Amino acid sequence: MENTIFQIGPIRPPSEANSLLLRVTENCPWNQCKFCMLYKSQKFHTRTVEDIKKDIDAMAMYRDSIKKYHNNGTFDIASIQREFNHLSTQKEQECYYMVFHWMTEGNSQAIFLQDANTLVLKTQWLTEIISYVREKLPEIKRITSYGRADTLSKISQEQFFQLKEAGLDRIHSGFETGSDAVLQLIGKGTTQKQQIEGGKKVKKAGIELSIYFMPGAGGKAYSHENAIETANVINAINPDFVRLRTFVVKTGSLMEELVKQGKFTECSDMEKLLEIKTMLEHIKHCNGFLASDHIINLLQNVNGYLDKDLDNMLDYINTFLALPRKMQRKYQIARRMGFAGDWTMLDRLDMQHQYAIEQYENTVPDGIAFETLLNQYMDYYI
Ligand code: SF4
Incomplete structure (x- = not known):
């Protein structure tokens, strides 16, 4: 029977946010970096080449399925939505959605091999997997890994x-x-x-x-x-x-x-x-x-x-x-609250953020208290 799901690992580099994700190994074989909490409760496994090929087949199957709704440069979203709704499990829907996103909004020419250290796999296995990706997903132009x-x-x-x-x-x-x-x-x-x-x-x-x-x-x-x-x-x-x-x-x-x-x-x-x-x-x-x-x-x-x-x-x-310290502080707080621009764009902050920043500026002195405030926000990012 045709495989209808594939594994999706937890992370990829930000530069691979729009790539298709192929899980080749699970978790991290080292898992001892003191700053990293990503896989701490998970054991490392390699997956078999056979299982990974089945995942690639499932990706190709969804790709073909979505492709049939592509005409004259546009996707028939209503038909795609109908097909998506008819999938019997949430896992299938997740896989379908990932391939859909990759084909429509993502980088349909890139795939990232997960998880944390795929290169630990035997070279012979890895080359077999990469060759199979090239064969089944010929639109892929870039294959990357950790x-x-x-x-x-x-x-x-x-x-x-x-x-x-x-x-x-x-x-x-x-x-x-x-x-x-x-x-x-x-x-x-x-x-x-x-x-x-x-x-x-x-x-x-x-x-x-x-x-x-x-x-x-x-x-x-x-x-x-x-x-x-x-x-x-x-x-x-x-x-x-x-x-x-x-x-x-x-x-x-x-x-x-x-x-x-x-x-x-x-x-x-x-x-x-x-x-x-x-x-x-x-x-x-x-x-x-x-x-x-x-x-x-x-x-x-x-x-x-x-x-x-x-x-x-x-x-x-x-x-x-x-810059004057006051200006630096204002930008630091804004940035740590998630502001995407640089200090020359601070006038684009909404009123709510302006108000919060002013409160901090007036009440939190430079030094440990200020760094603690910044770190509290940064804690969310990693
Ligand atoms: S995932 Fe990366 S950072 Fe985390 S423990 Fe493994 S090697 Fe270290």
Whole structure:
């Protein structure tokens, strides 16, 4: 009997929000990062190639089903809705909706292989899965996945060439920091050496590399080192993308325990921004793209190529740093409340937010109370 459902994992990078999601493994094989609470109660499993192929078949089946309502560049939404309503289970409806969204509003040329570290799968299995995606979903032009630095370092150059040949286009890797001391502190279970070895092999194979940097991950004690060592790793690899994920101590996380034990002092919001500035000041001979593609980052518009846009990004940060403190505070509160623009757009805030910000401005002094207020909002984002 035809398979009518496929698994959908919990997360994907923001840049894959519109991609089709194919769950190749379940949860995280490491699961010990102290800042991460995502899979803590879940055990890691690999899925069989046979089961994953059935999921791909189900995706292709829904794709064909929806495609028959596509004429002259438009979808017959009423017929699609009728078909959706006739599906017998909620799970089938979720799968149908995901494929529909992917075909109509998403990036119908991209698929992301979930969950946290798909590259841990045997290369032979992964190439078979990727080839099957290419065969059954030929409209796919981009296949991407997560891979931890230690896993990447253990994969041979030849295996990366095979993955590229099969059709793997991009690997996202949460490096978080280039500092060994900070990697140890946050329980990442990887080293700078592994990052550089793994990253270079990925690039050499012609696979795009997208790494994540967490300003503030080392707390006040390692703030400078976090910035400098991360710049050193970026300089050594020249990744295609560097994505900023400002660090915040999440309530209930193992990092919070470190704070309580006096072993971690969180940087202020502005100190985390200074880390981004320091990191950028130490970038040399790179041409990848730096993306501030998450609401958790204070300045959303620090985006650009690490060669031609480097000076502009630094100027942009410096402009904010030179603002009167009152203005900075106002923007910080707005941003942490979810404001999507930068400080030049604060006049677009609605009355309710204006009022709330004014209350905070007048009652919360700079220092611990102010940082606690900001962190309370940031706690929701991750
Ligand atoms: S490797 Fe990723 S998913 Fe796994 S514990 Fe660390 S941050 Fe979480």
